[in-house]
Amino acid sequence: MGIIVQKFGGTSVADADKILAAARKAIRTQQQGHQVVMVVSAMGKNTDVLVDLAGQLTSKPPAREMDMLLSTGEQVSVALMAMAINELGSKAVSLTGGQIGIKTDSSHTKARIQSISTERLRKHLDDGHIVIAAGFQGIDEDFNITTLGRGGSDTTAVALAAVLQADACEIYTDVDGVFTTDPRIVAEARKMDRVSHDEILELASMGAGVMHSRSIEFGKKFGVPIHVCNSASFSDEPGTVIDLLPESIDRPVSGVALTKNEAWISLANVPDQPGTMDTLFSKLGGVNVAVDMIVQNVGKGGKAEVSFTVLESDLPATLNAVNDVANELGDIEITSEANVSKVSIVGLGMATQTGVADRMFRAFADEGINILAITTSQIKVSALVRREQAMQALRAVHSEFQLDKPPKDRVSFGDKSAAVQPPSPIDVVARLQRMEDLTIDDIQLDESQGRITVSHVPDTPGIAAEIFEAVAAENIMVDMIVQGTGRDGMANISFTVPKESVSAATEVVRPVAANLECGPVTHDKQIAILSVFGIGIRTHTGVGVRMFQALSRTGINVEMVSSSEMRVNVVVSADRGQAGLKALQAAFDDVIG
Template identity: 75%
Template structure:
């Protein structure tokens, strides 16, 4: 018998009428021959009400007691949902996270799942019950109640689907599915029929609020197909399917997103030598601050400039931590809290040229100045002034005509309804410490070279002009890193295949002459070390572990860029093999 996990968010169970509607959906699915597990969030704004009550008592409530308090919201919902199903003639049993057997670590208010027992759920399902699970919560080894943090009910649902090897996981919410961007900002945004796990990971981390990134990490790691559907709809409209395939096989960009409240911290004049990055980012990992865009460009005269972004809410703690590192290393610290990040995402970027220049031209035509650039294999992000963020998002959405359905679709085959799942033995082994970091691969790329243009004017259109010239020569660009230099001037570096370096240098020198900047430097024999894994950004110690391993091997990091599933660092060509060995040793305990 097939098994479906259905998750209902707070807006989907905000009233007794909506609870009854959700109960009917579950009963209908059971009548169609499925075993059903429901995961339910707290009703409406109940969690906010509980948080406010705690703040009325004390401004700094103990984290353990906050978990005890907040977990009651879901317990109310599951009990009411069970009553609704019984009232409609069905059979149901409600279970808290602890009763199910969801074991977590002891990080109160932001716990990670370590294991889930399926025995009790299986028994109730086999007895004909609909199992109603409280989302967002679990227990640690000492049976303290823990909560999973933002998006915790999504995480619970996909994790249960993985453990139970469910045929699908349905996420019911107040929107119709996953859109090409936020329709509240861009009214022409289109609902996508499908989106890949990798694309959704990037979009979720960038602020696409329909799903939280941790739940997508589970979906990718355990091959769980996720259906995002509108709880108000009584039809079988599938909404959007998040799975192993993208919507289109030939479209370079599938979606775009805006992260509104970014803050940038810059360190200028730090030593350009092994160990510098480790001393900075190990401190940030210690205080559990997730770093987003990391921009380090090529150093000069023995010093380098490093910049990175954090959420604005993390800025005070990050500044304090970075200030301590700067006092040890030398250099100056500055920051800007009035920024947003606009990004385009798509699997097709890995093989298609011309995406960067189109994005940068769209921003230039909208008079949006780019303050920093970072790329991954399937994402390009640009840091802009917050006041221009929404206009930037609209500009890139229009440029890539995301409001239009793709002309061709990916070839789904049986993948439209099923994906190849891990064997039962493999699933059991992988479910031990479910949310622990897993590194899938570590690679060395010695096929690329680097070009750097220094002292670029800080004005709209600069990046567009450079990469339009690059695209005109049909050069395939991999990494792009632009960071703020000194005296208001920027440095921009990018990588191309080694056999195209001389051609790219010529293009860069012509552009530098037109723009009145430079000099242009290059290195045709760089080495790029890449660490691949699911949820690399949310595991805050990954960068620190990388930088420590390279530092101890005496290897200097020359450039960096990051994404949800990959961290790239550029090192000297003759250090590539040693760097690969150092990283494989450093991550040996978490290699998948």
């Protein structure tokens, strides 16, 4: 038997009875032969109470003192949990983050873990103790207490499981597991038996809400199986396992997510030349705005349109930064809209199956839902819609892919044949130095694809469905899809297919475009797609900046952009592909895993 890490959230330790129930669960696990580490959050609404107290004293509390204050919530919980376990006849010891040896940077209220010492933990475990670890906290190099920000206890739990090379990390929460979508919105949402790290990373940051993406990043980086369980019953059923494999190999879509409060910013008349994207995203990085969907379509007449989404709460700061860019670059037209939402489908299966995006677009069209923008990655398709239609869009897509029904080809829990294996113990130890730093897994150049562009697409429902149904009918695999909002009720849709399919796809799309009164349809068989893959691309906001800066310094113009949580794609001219690859490899040399 090995080590099991069990994390109990605030609702799971909200009162004495719940603390005793969690203590019994840990003791049963130890009696089964495992060594047990418990990670405990602050009781119930304790953190909210402390934040309110600080607010009664000052409107701008120092970040260092907020960390000092908020860390006390977990210290109360771990002490009470240790008392409960001792009272039940077992041995326990409570430890703060600093006592464990969780070292972080000095970014108070949002610190990142740099290393974790295991010596003290292993000594207590070997002495027969259940170790009760305070979640959400650590210390910096000057021994100041730091906190990890939103989802910090989940992050602590998975990080401890990684450094201890635990058999599993069990997350006890107030839900049954991970659902195909938010069950509060879609009554037919189904709990999944399992889901891959990659899929939940895409879902977690797009509104799935079960676990914070930083904890899932740890799970993927270090190959940690994560069991999401309901704390109400503390049964031995795993709920949902987040691991290397999806629930189904054949099913193209595993889940649907909604990001409700998005805002959309579009810049027209942007110079279609090297350095433009660098200028824009360097300015956004300077105000620490996390950009979500990024859409840049093919330019015309030396001008391009760049659009992107941010959280609605970040819109004022974003517009200030964008206005500075407009002053720097010249005659740029800026438009923005706050009343939009993003609906996304996610699934490992769509990377190898045709006809997925068109089903999503048809589901929208049948409901009269207009798509404002589209962006894709290997395992995700995202569409921007009006906020008043977002719930309807989510339900339509969930129904289209029959996600209420379990897949017929469920992957067994012992099957690792189709998965990427976790890192070896030696690799884990090496990667634990500055363990939460950005890790770039790969940088790739794809010269095997061509691009088709449909111009002057009317801003009406059903257009995308018609176009991609025609392509899917010919069994042509589509990779990138980019659609911006356009101006004057018109937009462009561009997509990439294998080079050998460019002519066929163009011939299929032309009559469809003519019938829809849009076009012309153009194509380019000579493009290069540069992709940066990594863990933490979204949570480390400087990735796009570094990427665009490297291409700008090399004099390479970015023709198209598409992004996701784990991948940023850019299209450049075919003759600059190799130079772009070298520039990106040099730019990310210090973080390539």
